[in-house]
Amino acid sequence: MSIAARASPAATRRRRLRLDLTTPMLLGLPLGWLAVFFLAPIAIVAAYSFDVYSLDPGPHGFTLTAWHDFLHSSIYLRLFWKSVKMSLIVSTIIVVLAYPVAYYLALSGTKRKYVLLLLLIAPFLTSYLLRVLAWKVILGDHGVINSFLFWTGIRSPDHPISQLLYSRFAVMLVLGYIWLPFVALPIFVSLESLDRRLLEAASDLGASRLQAFRKVTLPLSLPGVFAAFLFVFIPTLGEFVTPSLVGGTSGYMYGNQIVDLFGTGFPDWETGSVLAIFLLGVVTVLTVVFARFLQPRQVAAD
Amino acid sequence: MDVALSRTGAWILRTFFFLVVLFLYAPIVILLIFSFNDSAVPTFPLSGFTFHWYHEFVDNAELRGALETSAIIAALSSLGAVVLGILASIALTRRRFRGKAAVSALLLSPLVIPYLVFGISLLLLFHQLGVPRSLLTVVIGHIVISLPYTILVLVPRLDQIDVSLEEAAFDLGASRLRTFRSITLPLILPAVVSAFLIAFTTSFDEYAVASFVVGSRITFPIYLYSAVRFPNQLPQVIAVAVVVLVVSLTVVIAAEVGRRVAERRLGTE
Numbered sequence: 001m002s003i004a005a006r007a008s009p010a011a012t013r014r015r016r017l018r019l020d021l022t023t024p025m026l027l028g029l030p031l032g033w034l035a036v037f038f039l040a041p042i043a044i045v046a047a048y049s050f051d052v053y054s055l056d057p058g059p060h061g062f063t064l065t066a067w068h069d070f071l072h073s074s075i076y077l078r079l080f081w082k083s084v085k086m087s088l089i090v091s092t093i094i095v096v097l098a099y100p101v102a103y104y105l106a107l108s109g110t111k112r113k114y115v116l117l118l119l120l121i122a123p124f125l126t127s128y129l130l131r132v133l134a135w136k137v138i139l140g141d142h143g144v145i146n147s148f149l150f151w152t153g154i155r156s157p158d159h160p161i162s163q164l165l166y167s168r169f170a171v172m173l174v175l176g177y178i179w180l181p182f183v184a185l186p187i188f189v190s191l192e193s194l195d196r197r198l199l200e201a202a203s204d205l206g207a208s209r210l211q212a213f214r215k216v217t218l219p220l221s222l223p224g225v226f227a228a229f230l231f232v233f234i235p236t237l238g239e240f241v242t243p244s245l246v247g248g249t250s251g252y253m254y255g256n257q258i259v260d261l262f263g264t265g266f267p268d269w270e271t272g273s274v275l276a277i278f279l280l281g282v283v284t285v286l287t288v289v290f291a292r293f294l295q296p297r298q299v300a301a302d
Numbered sequence: 303m304d305v306a307l308s309r310t311g312a313w314i315l316r317t318f319f320f321l322v323v324l325f326l327y328a329p330i331v332i333l334l335i336f337s338f339n340d341s342a343v344p345t346f347p348l349s350g351f352t353f354h355w356y357h358e359f360v361d362n363a364e365l366r367g368a369l370e371t372s373a374i375i376a377a378l379s380s381l382g383a384v385v386l387g388i389l390a391s392i393a394l395t396r397r398r399f400r401g402k403a404a405v406s407a408l409l410l411s412p413l414v415i416p417y418l419v420f421g422i423s424l425l426l427l428f429h430q431l432g433v434p435r436s437l438l439t440v441v442i443g444h445i446v447i448s449l450p451y452t453i454l455v456l457v458p459r460l461d462q463i464d465v466s467l468e469e470a471a472f473d474l475g476a477s478r479l480r481t482f483r484s485i486t487l488p489l490i491l492p493a494v495v496s497a498f499l500i501a502f503t504t505s506f507d508e509y510a511v512a513s514f515v516v517g518s519r520i521t522f523p524i525y526l527y528s529a530v531r532f533p534n535q536l537p538q539v540i541a542v543a544v545v546v547l548v549v550s551l552t553v554v555i556a557a558e559v560g561r562r563v564a565e566r567r568l569g570t571e
Contacts, residue, residue, distance in 0.1 A: 023393055
């Protein structure tokens with residue numbers, strides 16, 4: 001396609017237009033903004049992690065102490081691993097749930113495809129905190145579920161199901177709830193772009209629907225599945241709002257630890273910076289490795 | 303015979319789809335019900351219908367102040383993000399330059415940075431520069447995180463427009479700016495509006511970054527966050543929640559429908 005476009009007369013004219021040197025003007029402001037308010041701040045965090053900058057007054061030199069302590073601490077790494085596991089579980093479950101939903105929208109031939117897609121995604125576009133709040137109201141000891149159980153006499157008010165709120169379960173439930181609509185999107189896009197003739201061919205050649213799904217549909221939709229997975233895994237890994245509202249102590253995540261290190265109690269910006277840069281490093285590696293699944297069109301398409 | 307789904311399969315999937323939708327909307331509906339419930343705590347059984355909580359929230363000056371602050375921040379930051387986004391998107395779609403892949407990756411990279419890490423980074427930047435935290439520091443951060451969303455909306459639209467229209471204007475002697483104003487901008491206007499709305503809602507709802515760089519005037523999400531922790535304000539907050547949810551759902555659906563209608567009218571080619 002690109003070769004054909006390059007050969008067209010329109011493209012020749014376009015090339016002539018490009019001689020106009022406004023590209024630096026166009027890019028100067030956006031790139032400058034990101035350099036000053038996005039890249040430089042990250043560099044400063046890195047500088048804090050090496051103690052080049054510090055909250056303490058006085059001269060400072062480059063040290064690896066905080067990094068050394070971090071890599072040899074069982075607390076931080078164990079907490080990170082716990083967060084990885086929670087994020088993995090949440091991402092896996094909701095990708096598995098979202099797949100049939102996206103499959104229905106993309107391949108069932110329903111006429112109201114886009115209306116239903118909007119219905120599915122709309123909750124994602126509303127306030128994040130309010131959706132967390134809803135679950136707090138539902139899950140609390142005297143919340144909707146428990147008071148309903150008391151009211152109907154299924155449980156006595158002295159014995160509410162108290163594991164509902166302030167638990168690892170609550171964090172994972174709420175995170176799954178929040179990200180589920182979003183996850184369906186990239187899967188939907190990859191299934192919708194599937195050429196139905198491939199399925200017809202499979203069927204003509206004697207494949208059952210299940211075989212066609214396993215050999216054709218599923219492999220072809222895997223990029224969307226990977227993209228969906230990463231779109232949830234990355235933000236939930238660095239999550240701190242949901243666990244701080246519904247997680248209690250058992251739902252405490254790596255992100256909460258970072259916030260606490262920058263908190264007002266006993267701030268330790270050096271260690272906090274190490275934790276932040278480590279998280280950023282992991283996320284960057286994941287993104288780069290899986291970049292080919294994270295094409296912009298996966299997100300932009302609707 | 304349908305090759306993708308048997309009739310039973312379609313039925314099962316449809317049921318499953320609507321169960322998922324039910325799961326997604328049930329908590330919102332529950333909030334709606336309890337916002338009209340005449341009780342200080344959201345518990346069963348329901349104890350009567352009231353508008354009390356809505357009155358209380360209208361009278362709550364702190365809450366209204368927070369909503370106003372968030373609206374100002376959202377308006378300023380989405381304006382900034384849309385301007386930067388238009389500039390960047392034109393460069394990405396209409397110019398050829400070296401390192402385009404890297405530039406586009408950088409422009410989109412705020413999408414994947416954990417907001418927690420970005421919030422802390424901005425905090426340290428402003429700390430290092432001695433800049434006091436204020437409304438402006440939040441606006442700066444929100445422009446960064448909204449920028450990629452505006453680009454993701456604008457680039458596909460710019461790609462759809464027939465370049466020869468711009469070339470014609472240029473050949474007829476219009477300056478680049480004039481060409482942009484008279485040809486390109488009107489054609490991408492629906493996408494500009496939808497980019498603005500996406501940036502606006504992103505900023506209006508943003509807690510993580512704002513929590514690190516906010517000044518003394520708190521934003522609505524920050525107010526919400528603290529209110530959620532103190533249960534005595536719960537019914538009132540639920541009432542606000544319902545209003546915000548309904549307004550944002552309406553805006554989102556209207557924007558999407560409007561964009562589709564407008565783009566169909568303007569034509570895609």
